[in-house]
Amino acid sequence: MTSTAPQTPAAAARPQSIVLLPGEKFFVRRIQLMPAQDVAAQVELALEMFGPFAPAQIFHGFCTSRDGKQALLFAAYRKNFTSEEIASWATADVVLPEFAVWLAPEVPPPAGTWIYENEDTISVIAWDGGQLPAGLLCRKQASTSAEGVASELQAEAVKRFGVPDTTSRRLGGNPVVDRWGKEGLVLKLDKPGQTMTAVLPVAVTRSMDVRDKAELAGLAELQKRSHWLWLGFAGLAAGVALCAVTEIGLQVSGKLLDRQKLTIKANAGSAQQIEQANMLASRMEQMAGQRLKLVGMLAALNDPRPKSNTLNFVRTTINSPTQMEVEAQASSAADLRDYEQALRRSPAIEKVEVRDPRIREGVTTFQLSVVFKPGFPVEGDSK
């Protein structure tokens, strides 16, 4: 007999579930754990020592006590389960015996026994004051009465586990899964009035899974892959959502830009007129204030020339009333040097720059860039 967690219709679609197996199919043994050693390895070693079958022929799991000093191991012969039953566990999240409901009491019960009666099965849970039961005994009631079977089991428990011959609780109903999530597995009895509830942490619940450990490892790997795949899918779905939001943003931004461009286009004519008027006003002010004095400029450049008449202007370009470019040639580099020095001393000239001086076949060519001081040049001083 197996039972699964009660599920909502949405959750029922999921392949995950908790499978509770009948307790009477399991051999149970409590062992002391060596500190700081792998629990699973110690359990497997214990199974080899105490187990009724070879490890390959059994399904097993274990539950550690809260203080980590003890473990209750349980094992069942594989042939106790049909191949259909075993196949149905493939989609289960955890497969564990139904007596897991007794394995996580909040406070260790006092030494004695609990008697649990369910349909045709009687179980005795033997407590010796530890966090885990000292032992579990299950038996189907055949022709004898429930009380008779319970008395026999209790006597056996007293004898085998050395627990006092007192029964502190009588329990009934089916163990069912109340919740299964990040907080762990919550089991309870479905009989009204029963206060038995067990909360098993996730790690403990996983260790209680009785399925083949190699298959479990494969299943865990598959689940891990599925989890990563889901994370990838969710991340990409979020990316698509982000793209959609960005797309909307771009469309809105594009519309706003179009509107702004229309405004610019509407005002372009007026703005251009004002800009042109400003430019013309500047030019007019400049021309009214200082007209281009060609003769004055030429005179200002001519006066410092060497008296030997060995320096000649080839080309003069004037682009503003205060600036001119001159292309000239001299018969020697010394003339250029003297001329540049003379220009720098001129009271009318603010800046002189000689560019690209070259000597070819004894003739020095160069370019001059001259900037006049404010108020210069003055006309009427040409010679």
Added chain:
Amino acid sequence: MKSFFNTKTMRERVLMTACMLIAVVWWGSSLLGRSRVLQVDWRSSNMELDEQQNWLKNKAQVDQRMTKITAQLDPKRTLNASEAFAEIDRLTQGMHGEIGQQRTERTENFAMNNLQVTFRRIGFEPLLKFYKELSLKAPYLGIDKCSISVDRAAPGQINAVFQIYSVEIVRPSAP
């Protein structure tokens, strides 16, 4: 969505994830390109708008300057494009000058006409005479730019190009 995803087979889940990946890469790269273009467009448009708003904001100031300048000019002495052309032609009589490349920049109140005068192989004296006569017309007619160069083939002769402007009052400012 997670429960829906997990009900699918591994192959379906991988296919769904792959489709989603393609969608994100395709759409994302398209968005990236378009957003860059839009960003450049916005920057350019904002600059243009700022500049335009600046000009529109300064309209009163520019108008004031224009009115002030126009008020300083004698409308009777200003020359329109044809008058400037005729006047330059008169000043260059006998100098074999070429007059061309006329261009006019116009505002609400006045216009500035530009023309180019070119002299080839001319002596310095006639050029000086032209300059002096032109100077008498300032500021209604004047030199904007000029270039003078020695003619290497004809010693003592020069080539000169003058950019000349004339001011024209289109609508006299109100007194």
